[in-house]
Amino acid sequence: AQKVTQAQTEISVVEKEDVTLDCVYETRDTTYYLFWYKQPPSGELVFLIRRNSFDEQNEISGRYSWNFQKSTSSFNFTITASQVVDSAVYFCALLTGANSKLTFGKGITLSVRP
Amino acid sequence: NAGVMQNPRHLVRRRGQEARLRCSPMKGHSHVYWYRQLPEEGLKFMVYLQKENIIDESGMPKERFSAEFPKEGPSILRIQQVVRGDSAAYFCASSQKAGGLAVNIQYFGAGTRLSVL
Numbered sequence: 001a002q003k004v005t006q007a008q009t010e011i012s013v014v015e016k017e018d019v020t021l022d023c024v025y026e027t028r029d030t031t032y033y034l035f036w037y038k039q040p041p042s043g044e045l046v047f048l049i050r051r052n053s054f055d056e057q058n059e060i061s062g063r064y065s066w067n068f069q070k071s072t073s074s075f076n077f078t079i080t081a082s083q084v085v086d087s088a089v090y091f092c093a094l095l096t097g098a099n100s101k102l103t104f105g106k107g108i109t110l111s112v113r114p
Numbered sequence: 115n116a117g118v119m120q121n122p123r124h125l126v127r128r129r130g131q132e133a134r135l136r137c138s139p140m141k142g143h144s145h146v147y148w149y150r151q152l153p154e155e156g157l158k159f160m161v162y163l164q165k166e167n168i169i170d171e172s173g174m175p176k177e178r179f180s181a182e183f184p185k186e187g188p189s190i191l192r193i194q195q196v197v198r199g200d201s202a203a204y205f206c207a208s209s210q211k212a213g214g215l216a217v218n219i220q221y222f223g224a225g226t227r228l229s230v231l
Contacts, residue, residue: 004156037222045157045205045222091156100209101147101159101170102220 002027004094006105013082014113021077021108023092029053034068034075035093035102045091051075082112116141118208119188120223128231133193133200135226139208146189147220148174148181151203163189196230203227 003026013019025034036048049059051068059066063080079086089109093102119138127133139146144165149157159173163183174181178196183189193200207220 035219042224043203043227044224045207047219047221050219093157100145100162101173102149102157102207103159104149104156106154106156 002029002094002096002103004092004103004105006092006108008108009106010109010111012111012113015084016081017112018078018080019082019110019112021079021090021092021110023075023077023105025073025075025092025094027094027096029096031096033095035095036066036075036077037091037093039089039091039107041088048077079110082110084112084114086110087112118143118206118221118223120204120206120226122226123224124227124229126229126231127196129197130195133196133228135191135193135204135206135228136188137191137206137208137223138188139206140221143208143210143221145209146183147207147209148189148191149205149207151205151225153202157205160191193228196228198230201228201230 005024008022032053034051038046038048049066056068056070065078067076089107091107092105095102118140121136125133146163148160150160151157161174161181162170165183166185178194180192203225205222205225207222209218209220
């Protein structure tokens with residue numbers, strides 16, 4: 001069975017602080033994909049990144065960076081120099097090679113204060 | 115290129131009525147997924163469809179819920195005889211191709227917020 005755990009439920013930071021959102025996953029499949037989605041207050045889900053299980057290179061996109069470590073089954077997301085517009089709920093999700101449904105964590109509510 | 119379109123954005127129904135939620139996938143996408151988001155919870159998979167076929171409905175309640183994705187037109191999630199516990203946000207996603215090594219990204223619509231009075 002697949003499982004995604006986002007142990008942090010709510011995080012509050014002041015603008016310009018760095019913040020890391022944790023994600024731990026469980027799967028017995030050797031082929032799988034990890035995702036992060038953002039849900040701003042307006043409610044839609046915005047795709048941020050996809051990473052496959054064979055690629056452990058970290059990725060950076062502007063102020064966003066992702067750290068994938070198979071040894072600890074983690075796929076953490078760091079926002080550098082946070083901004084108020086980063087305030088949202090962030091979901092980590094897992095998709096295994098055996099099926100096509102995403103398994104989501106419960107999400108982390110990030111509040112960035114001015 | 116329009117994204118995944120869901121309508122209505124908000125839907126209010128009284129107990130016992132029917133709810134129909136529509137989803138038009140992104141252009142070129144032939145795979146549709148429905149997820150439900152209950153308050154204070156993450157998204158839970160309900161059903162995965164390709165054109166005219168249900169591929170996986172393991173997350174869908176056995177009674178009152180049905181889904182279709184006809185050859186022409188949007189995908190429909192239908193809830194009959196709604197109850198208060200059906201109140202939730204229902205999200206649709208689409209992708210180009212799914213499964214195996216060629217898995218693609220699921221792009222989500224803005225969701226339909228169903229309120230059952």
